[in-house]
Amino acid sequence: MEHDPRYIALLILTENSQTRKPLDTILEQFSSELNNLSKLDRSLANAIVYGTLRWQGYLDWVIEKFSDRKIESLKTEIIYILRIATLQMLFMDKIPNSAAVNTAVNLAKKVSHQGVAGFINAILRRASKEIEASKNFTSPDAKIEPELHISVTKSMPIWLVRRWIKRFGFDKTLQLCDAINKIPPITIRANTLKIDRDNLISIYAPAVQNISPTLYSLDGITFTKPSIPIHESEPFKNGLFQVQDEAAQLVTTILNPMPGEKILDGCAGLGGKTGHIAQLMQNQGLIVACDSDPNKLLSLKQEMIRLGVNIVETICIDIFKLKIEESKLFDRVLVDAPCSGMGVLRRNPDAKWKRTKKDIARLAIRQEEMLLSAANFVRPGGLLLYAVCSCETRENEDVVNAFFKKRADFSIKRDSDGVNKILKLVEQNRFQQSLITEDGYFRTYPDNIEMDGFFAALMERQPIT
Numbered sequence: 001m002e003h004d005p006r007y008i009a010l011l012i013l014t015e016n017s018q019t020r021k022p023l024d025t026i027l028e029q030f031s032s033e034l035n036n037l038s039k040l041d042r043s044l045a046n047a048i049v050y051g052t053l054r055w056q057g058y059l060d061w062v063i064e065k066f067s068d069r070k071i072e073s074l075k076t077e078i079i080y081i082l083r084i085a086t087l088q089m090l091f092m093d094k095i096p097n098s099a100a101v102n103t104a105v106n107l108a109k110k111v112s113h114q115g116v117a118g119f120i121n122a123i124l125r126r127a128s129k130e131i132e133a134s135k136n137f138t139s140p141d142a143k144i145e146p147e148l149h150i151s152v153t154k155s156m157p158i159w160l161v162r163r164w165i166k167r168f169g170f171d172k173t174l175q176l177c178d179a180i181n182k183i184p185p186i187t188i189r190a191n192t193l194k195i196d197r198d199n200l201i202s203i204y205a206p207a208v209q210n211i212s213p214t215l216y217s218l219d220g221i222t223f224t225k226p227s228i229p230i231h232e233s234e235p236f237k238n239g240l241f242q243v244q245d246e247a248a249q250l251v252t253t254i255l256n257p258m259p260g261e262k263i264l265d266g267c268a269g270l271g272g273k274t275g276h277i278a279q280l281m282q283n284q285g286l287i288v289a290c291d292s293d294p295n296k297l298l299s300l301k302q303e304m305i306r307l308g309v310n311i312v313e314t315i316c317i318d319i320f321k322l323k324i325e326e327s328k329l330f331d332r333v334l335v336d337a338p339c340s341g342m343g344v345l346r347r348n349p350d351a352k353w354k355r356t357k358k359d360i361a362r363l364a365i366r367q368e369e370m371l372l373s374a375a376n377f378v379r380p381g382g383l384l385l386y387a388v389c390s391c392e393t394r395e396n397e398d399v400v401n402a403f404f405k406k407r408a409d410f411s412i413k414r415d416s417d418g419v420n421k422i423l424k425l426v427e428q429n430r431f432q433q434s435l436i437t438e439d440g441y442f443r444t445y446p447d448n449i450e451m452d453g454f455f456a457a458l459m460e461r462q463p464i465t
Contacts, residue, residue, distance in 0.1 A: 005045035006084060006103050006198040007110065011334075012049050013080045014351055023053070023082050023350040033062050051091055052083050054181055057155035059083045062090065066126040077111045078120065089131045099126040141152035150177060156239075159357050167393070172447070179447040180346045184209065186230065188241040189249050192219060192279050193308050204235055210221035215295040215450075216425060216435065217249040219279075222450070239306040242427050244272050245344070247444045247454040250435070251336070251387045252276040254442055256418030256457050259284040261331040264317045266290050266374045271300035272314075273336055278309040287311055288330070292318040319373050337367045339388035339395050341455025346446055361417040364394045371403045375410060383413060385438075387456040392447055396455040400441075413460040423427045 006448065016026050027034070032044050052059065060071050063082050071079055076464055085104035088095045101124040108117040118245075140148040145163060151158040154177035159444065164173040190197040197219050205211050207227045214220030221241070230236055230243060236432065252273050257263050261280045265274050268289035277287055277407075289312050291297050297314045304312050304439050319335075340360050341351045379383045390397050397426075414421070419436060426434050433449050442456040 001036055003041065005037055005041040006048065006107060008037070009045045009048040009052070009109060010080055010111075011075065012045075012051055013084075013310065016049075016053070016075050016421045017080070019075055019186060023348060028212050028299040034077060038328060047092070047228075048084055048087065050183075050349060051087050051351065052080065055091065055155045056083060056353060057157070057348075058152060059086045059090070059155075060398045061152045062086055062127065063123065063235070064124050066123045066130070067102045074280075075112075078108065078116060081111075081120060081243045082123060085120075089128060096189050099346050101125060101128055124357060140172075145379055150174060151194045151378045154181060156180075157352055160352065163350070163357070167394065171256060176445065176447040179445075180349075182346060184452075185450070186226065186243065187214065187220055187222045187245050187249075188230075188288060189217065189276060189279075190219045190221065190241050191239055191275070191307050193283055193360045194238070200240055204233075204238070207233060212348045212450060214246045214249075215431065216422065217253065218248045218350075218425075220244075220249050222246075237275075237306075237419060239308055241451055242275050242303075242307070243270060244276070245347070245452045248389070249276060250274060250442065250444075250451075251385070251454060251456050252280065252334075253421055254416070254418040254456055255332055255334055255383070255385045255422070256416065257281050257285075257332055261285045262328075263287045263373070264290070264333040264377050265332040266322075266333060266335045266370065266377075267337055268300055268314070269293075269296050269336070271410075273334060274300060275303060275307050275309060277334070278304070278311055281311065283311055285311055286313065288315060290317055290319055290322060292316065319370055323376070324376055330377050330382060332383045332385070333374050333378050334385050334387070335371055335374045335389045337363075339367065339390040340369070340392060341389055342395075343389040343444075343455070347452065352397055354356070360390075360392055360394050364399055367395060367399045368402045371399060372406060375403070375407055375461070378410075378461045382462055383416070384410060384461065387442075387454065387455060389452060389454055391443070391453040391455065396443070396457075397439075397441070400457045400459075407460040410459045411462070413438040413458045416458055416460075419458065428436070 008424055010063050016023055053215045063069055063086055081104050088100035089097045104123045104124055105117050108120045131163050140365060141154045142149040147158055147161050151161045152172055158179050162386045197213060200212060201211055201221055206224035206439045209225040211223040214222055227328050257277045257280050263277055276291050289300060294316045340355050340363055343347055345352050375384055422435055435444055444451045444454050446453050
């Protein structure tokens with residue numbers, strides 16, 4: 001394959017549009033092609049992929065101004081060639097418009113015929129002339145069409161904009177969209193089984209920019225622009241940290257697992273929270289990690305080896321099928337349920353174009369079922385933590401309320417050590433954002449704090465009296 005970052009980005013974007021697999025999985029699929037690029041070209045390919053997905057809606061709106069054909073009538077690879085070029089002209093100042101146009105025409109020749117290349121050339125040359133004159137295109141009027149205004153200018157699906165305006169209002173929705181479109185810093189969690197946060201910062205600082213400790217998580221670190229890919233760095237290879245957003249770190253803080261306890265991680269996935277649980281347990285006790293995907297569990301096992309964790313047992317099974325007799329009851333159970341991912345769109349911009357309103361309703365039903373199944377494994381007096389990386393009420397309070405209607409032996413645990421750790425930190429540092437609602441829920445939004453959007457509810461099973 002040619003060492004062409006735009007062509008590789010086109011292949012990734014085309015593949016992404018044809019599957020519901022997350023973007024991370026697709027990037028891994030093309031890892032060899034990306035790794036064969038120079039550092040500069042690899043950065044360009046990644047910037048094109050993420051930028052195109054982040055601004056897809058706005059790019060389409062601009063492209064249609066200069067095309068006599070509706071964008072959905074074009075072949076997928078042609079759509080993405082136009083999007084990639086328009087992205088470069090609008091958002092990548094270091095790339096001349098002429099270069100964006102010429103490379104797009106060359107891409108078209110690779111994947112199609114001369115007629116298509118001429119069609120793309122005509123559209124992009126018209127667009128280039130207008131963009132050079134002024135990048136401020138007239139957008140839908142915010143007063144007349146507020147939903148369409150936000151949808152176009154902030155590149156968000158209109159169904160999601162309508163949902164947020166109804167819930168948050170116009171101004172809050174604008175702020176939320178702006179936060180989602182901002183490129184987030186990288187956040188990691190020091191593996192305190194091997195190193196503390198201060199020492200990790202000292203070791204890693206020369207390889208990154210803008211490094212600093214997170215505000216709320218006591219083990220978190222944020223930074224930008226690593227000089228080499230994170231997974232190729234020596235601190236990563238030596239298991240000194242895991243990549244994990246601060247909000248996700250705080251979910252495990254709320255669970256507050258203790259050394260010697262027995263913990264069930266009911267939807268373990270790749271093991272981000274599993275590793276943190278083991279860390280807080282000081283690698284003492286037992287963690288049973290369940291997932292229905294054997295490939296994820298294989299990655300989880302490898303991750304635990306990298307971290308130096310040896311207290312994790314894996315079971316390749318859906319939590320619905322896990323039998324009580326297969327495992328005795330647990331002190332704490334985590335249900336980090338599969339969700340719409342609406343809280344992590346700033347890191348996963350592909351999700352906003354793959355998810356629908358029906359997905360949220362469908363996933364919420366599954367979340368309710370998972371929570372009910374997981375509850376059976378909590379010992380009397382034990383704790384159950386439900387968490388999702390979504391800000392949607394249907395996946396948040398609605399799931400918890402539906403659970404309580406069927407399990408009266410559970411209630412919100414307001415005065416827990418984990419929640420109190422966060423509240424004490426907020427009080428000591430006089431943070432304006434408490435993160436804990438009046439109902440006792442943990443909730444974050446990316447628009448008012450440098451974290452992803454998460455929701456968590458800690459529940460206690462009634463002790464035997």
